[in-house]
Amino acid sequence: MAVLEIRKAGDKILKEKAQPVLKIDKRVKKLLDYMAETMVNADGVGLAAPQVGVSLRIIIVDVGEGLIELINPVITACEGCELGNEGCLSIPGVFGEVERFAEVTVEGLNRFGKRVHIIATGLLGRALQHEIDHLEGILFIERAQTIHKG
Ligand code: CO
Numbered sequence: 001m002a003v004l005e006i007r008k009a010g011d012k013i014l015k016e017k018a019q020p021v022l023k024i025d026k027r028v029k030k031l032l033d034y035m036a037e038t039m040v041n042a043d044g045v046g047l048a049a050p051q052v053g054v055s056l057r058i059i060i061v062d063v064g065e066g067l068i069e070l071i072n073p074v075i076t077a078c079e080g081c082e083l084g085n086e087g088c089l090s091i092p093g094v095f096g097e098v099e100r101f102a103e104v105t106v107e108g109l110n111r112f113g114k115r116v117h118i119i120a121t122g123l124l125g126r127a128l129q130h131e132i133d134h135l136e137g138i139l140f141i142e143r144a145q146t147i148h149k150g
Contacts, residue, residue: 001037002034002038003034003038004035004038005053006038007052008091008092009090011090013050013053014051014137015137016137018056018134018135018136019057020056020072021109024109028058029111031054032060034052035060036062038052039060044089045063045123046060046128048135050134051089059132059134060131061127061128063124065124070108070109070116071110071111072109073107073108074106074108074132075101075104075106075129075132077104079102079103080102081099083099088130088141091139093149094148095147096140097145097146098126098130098144099143101129102125103119104129105117106118106128
């Protein structure tokens, strides 16, 4: 296991569109393990592979309901919208109000290549949307209606 370096805003990998995972091999599984350790170490609720310098479509989220690992995640349905506070491990000390879908259906693969289907609201839904944005090179500060430090 290992704690990876978290890339900070200004690093160009955070602005790139991440590439799909074509094969879930040992390298991908090891990356998932390292990402989980890195997220826990940083006290975060979500992490996307580009944040640890790997431009692949992989995210993890844990809002206190257990770890979710998603490979090639896609939002397949959404409903409503709500404003909520967000931060990002790549932008330490900065927070902002971001409008997100109130409910999303997200599909992707787990580490065993099995299709996963999650319907999420609240913090989980928000975290999933935030992490999927990272795969498109979008940071929450670009969507935020208000930004504050603290
Ligand atoms: Co983030």
